[in-house]
Amino acid sequence: MKAAILQTPGQLDLVDLVIDKPAAHEVLIRVVGSGLCHSDLHAIDAQVPNRPIIVPGHEASGIVEQVGSEVTYVQPGDHVITFLVQFCGECEYCLGGRPTICATPVGARKPDAAATAPNPRLTYQGKPVGQFANLGAFAEQMLVHEHAVAKIDRDYPMDRAAIIGCGVCTGLGSVLKSAAVRPGSTVAVVGGGGVGLSAVQGARLAGARRIILVDIQPEKFDLARKAGATDCVDPGQGDPVQQIKDLTGGGVDYSFECLGLKATCEQSVQMLRPGGVATIIGLGGRHLPAARRAARAGRLHGLQQLPRRHAQIHGSRPPGPPRHRLPDREPHRPRRYQRRLRGHAPTPDTGPPGDHVSAVTVPRRRRSERKNCKISAYY
Numbered sequence: 001m002k003a004a005i006l007q008t009p010g011q012l013d014l015v016d017l018v019i020d021k022p023a024a025h026e027v028l029i030r031v032v033g034s035g036l037c038h039s040d041l042h043a044i045d046a047q048v049p050n051r052p053i054i055v056p057g058h059e060a061s062g063i064v065e066q067v068g069s070e071v072t073y074v075q076p077g078d079h080v081i082t083f084l085v086q087f088c089g090e091c092e093y094c095l096g097g098r099p100t101i102c103a104t105p106v107g108a109r110k111p112d113a114a115a116t117a118p119n120p121r122l123t124y125q126g127k128p129v130g131q132f133a134n135l136g137a138f139a140e141q142m143l144v145h146e147h148a149v150a151k152i153d154r155d156y157p158m159d160r161a162a163i164i165g166c167g168v169c170t171g172l173g174s175v176l177k178s179a180a181v182r183p184g185s186t187v188a189v190v191g192g193g194g195v196g197l198s199a200v201q202g203a204r205l206a207g208a209r210r211i212i213l214v215d216i217q218p219e220k221f222d223l224a225r226k227a228g229a230t231d232c233v234d235p236g237q238g239d240p241v242q243q244i245k246d247l248t249g250g251g252v253d254y255s256f257e258c259l260g261l262k263a264t265c266e267q268s269v270q271m272l273r274p275g276g277v278a279t280i281i282g283l284g285g286r287h288l289p290a291a292r293r294a295a296r297a298g299r300l301h302g303l304q305q306l307p308r309r310h311a312q313i314h315g316s317r318p319p320g321p322p323r324h325r326l327p328d329r330e331p332h333r334p335r336r337y338q339r340r341l342r343g344h345a346p347t348p349d350t351g352p353p354g355d356h357v358s359a360v361t362v363p364r365r366r367r368s369e370r371k372n373c374k375i376s377a378y379y
Helices: 038-045 158-165 167-178 194-206 218-227 240-248 262-270 285-297 335-342
Strands: 002-008 011-016 026-035 059-067 079-082 122-124 127-131 141-145 149-151 186-190 210-214 231-233 252-257 272-280 299-301 374-377
Touching: 026 079, 026 158, 059 141, 059 158, 079 158, 158 167, 167 194, 167 252, 167 272, 186 194, 186 240, 186 262, 194 210, 194 218, 194 252, 210 218, 210 240, 218 231, 231 240, 240 262, 252 262, 262 272
Parallel strands: 186 210, 186 252, 210 231, 252 272, 272 374
Antiparallel strands: 002 011, 026 059, 026 141, 059 079, 079 149, 122 127, 299 374
16 A cells, blocks of 8 residues: 655655554554644654654544454444544543543554464565554555544545544543533633634533634634634734733633643633633643643642643743742641642642652742632643
8 A cells, every 4th residue: 555654854755565454453444534733743853863664644534444353343334533542441541431541552553462463564665664643644544443443424524524533622622521611601722723723612512601712823713703713812913811811801711722832831821810721732842741741640730730840831930949848748837837838728649659749839929819720731
């Protein structure tokens, strides 16, 4: 089959690959539509030494051609879309209704499957070829795990269906699942791309009374209003934070950052009203390792669970010598003293090691200026 492979950073090569037959729980798909996500561009442009050959692409739609012996969900001829998280269905997260943070994803062929699937899924000149997100959509065919596909109606346009498995579900999931926007609330979405417009649609479905899109390209505003935006803000016309505060009388209940830039992450917090929730969707660049850990945590509340390197994102002072450092548990100190020094009562560690910090830096603020804001991450 023909496929675009990544061998050299910044360059794709169109070559012929050999694709294996489906194993017991695998599905062979004829690709019809494929989207280009910014995550693909990050992977293509990344300067990674000694990186193995891969097929990029993870937003795809297609038609099932073959299925493995144990596959029961789909059959040849079904129209499907792909999803970049292939859940196991057996761990505590899957059984608890949170398959997107599955502890043991099953997307790739495991080494212990050599008896039933001794060959790599893809090979080029006798060498194995990887699949981006265990999918590899920039090809004529895809061989994936059965949990990587979802059936769709046969009359749904394939070119539009392709982006549902990443851009649409990320925007909608951030609004409806991660932030859980309430009816009658106010929402600001920073970035009017595929994810941002999906977040706008999600806010409309959630019943938000005011939905504000922030983007530097005014030509996107008409489409945003069709998707559900009630107001549009152009940063070129002035400080977007102040524009939003003027529109809402003090800030929004929920903000969604869809770009992954330091400045817009800060603005997404600054535009909140007291008690608001900022959801940072755009995660990438040099902050990606920390961002992935934050995304798996699901939701980070307040200052205590944020690493100090994220201080500027949540509005604290720049990194430097801390003004106050306290351990998380101080039984010998009066609770009133802890509350006065930190701005809120300490939260006990409940997550796995590494998800919480043992000491925090508290910015000097007047009590009237403190915001009990929350920052959540969705991935």
